[in-house]
Amino acid sequence: MTYPRNCWYVAAMSHEIARALTARTLLNEPVLLFRREDGSVAAIEDRCSHRRVSLSLGTLIGDRVQCGYHGLQFDGNGSCVRIPGQDRIPPQACIRAYPVVEQDGFVWFWPGQRELADASTVPDFSDTCSSNRFVGRRANTLPVAAPCLFNIENVLDLSHVSYAHEKTVGTREVAETRPETEITDAYVEVRRTWDRAAAPPMYQRLFDWKEVKRTQAIRFWPGGNVRLQITVEPVGNTEPNQVRHLHVVGPCTPETDTTHFKFSAMYRDFALDDGSVTDTIAEQFHKTILEDKVLMEDQQRNWNRDGEGVTMIDLAVDRAPLAARRLLLRLAQSERQ
Numbered sequence: 270m271t272y273p274r275n276c277w278y279v280a281a282m283s284h285e286i287a288r289a290l291t292a293r294t295l296l297n298e299p300v301l302l303f304r305r306e307d308g309s310v311a312a313i314e315d316r317c318s319h320r321r322v323s324l325s326l327g328t329l330i331g332d333r334v335q336c337g338y339h340g341l342q343f344d345g346n347g348s349c350v351r352i353p354g355q356d357r358i359p360p361q362a363c364i365r366a367y368p369v370v371e372q373d374g375f376v377w378f379w380p381g382q383r384e385l386a387d388a389s390t391v392p393d394f395s396d397t398c399s400s401n402r403f404v405g406r407r408a409n410t411l412p413v414a415a416p417c418l419f420n421i422e423n424v425l426d427l428s429h430v431s432y433a434h435e436k437t438v439g440t441r442e443v444a445e446t447r448p449e450t451e452i453t454d455a456y457v458e459v460r461r462t463w464d465r466a467a468a469p470p471m472y473q474r475l476f477d478w479k480e481v482k483r484t485q486a487i488r489f490w491p492g493g494n495v496r497l498q499i500t501v502e503p504v505g506n507t508e509p510n511q512v513r514h515l516h517v518v519g520p521c522t523p524e525t526d527t528t529h530f531k532f533s534a535m536y537r538d539f540a541l542d543d544g545s546v547t548d549t550i551a552e553q554f555h556k557t558i559l560e561d562k563v564l565m566e567d568q569q570r571n572w573n574r575d576g577e578g579v580t581m582i583d584l585a586v587d588r589a590p591l592a593a594r595r596l597l598l599r600l601a602q603s604e605r606q
């Protein structure tokens with residue numbers, strides 16, 4: 270699978286990037302991230318133009334990265350600014366720098382054509398991540414040894430929660446309810462609604478409601494953006510202030526063709542000051558994403574072992590995952606023309 274490159278992708282959670290060198294492979298490219306003295310984040314190629322040593326083996330000096338081999342220095346724009354023992358700096362000494370925007374607790378980078386990067390098109394998660402109506406706890410980036418596409422399929426087909434996450438957020442009704450699917454040129458969205466349904470184990474712990482009225486809406490849009498919005502309220506409720514909202518913000522970024530990073534976290538708009546609720550949700554949510562990781566990595570191992578020629582079947586629930594795959598392929602193809 271080739272992923273589109275003219276998109277903003279998350280390179281890291283903001284809290285992961287400090288005054289230090291962080292190396293990460295993103296969309297098959299070696300990227301070096303660091304925070305400048307003024308607090309802004311830089312992303313440059315993790316390769317020295319001299320003998321191709323990884324700059325992440327070097328040292329951050331002020332806003333410059335010094336190669337650990339022969340001491341060339343580069344700034345956050347990829348310019349070579351010092352060569353020990355010579356004054357002339359040839360233009361080929363410069364390395365690639367990526368456009369970066371830090372927003373909503375994520376460091377976004379643009380792996381495509383530089384001139385197309387437009388900061389106003391960075392995916393906007395501010396209604397959840399930068400709003401005082403919601404709280405949640407960011408975990409560190411989760412590496413998954415399976416293609417990014419497997420994760421996109423996973424989130425767009427939530428029938429799996431009934432089985433993979435039955436101890437946390439799943440109930441049987443999810444898999445048994447045919448979702449409403451909306452497919453556009455820009456996004457794919459899947460929605461389910463229940464006026465009366467069993468409350469998943471995590472909700473029972475949080476609200477003490479055995480049955481609930483609930484909705485879930487999952488949207489995917491390229492490159493790897495995922496947003497899940499959940500409402501939960503007592504059965505028959507008509508009071509807007511009794512509706513609880515849970516949002517999952519879950520961008521994912523290809524590392525290589527067969528591995529990816531997941532940057533997800535769950536937020537809520539109730540019990541905002543209660544740290545124990547934050548702990549419970551963070552712990553339960555982490556459990557679910559580890560359950561997904563096990564399944565996706567198993568899936569990838571089997572693909573490697575069995576070969577891609579083996580037969581697989583598509584079900585009604587695969588409508589949205591297949592549409593997302595087509596959307597990504599179409600974008601990637603249009604970039605090659």
Ligand code: FES
Nearest residue numbers: 317319320336339
């Ligand atoms: S390889 Fe970096 S300075 Fe020589």
Ligand SMILES: [Fe+2]
Nearest residue numbers: 423433557561
């Ligand atoms: Fe899952």
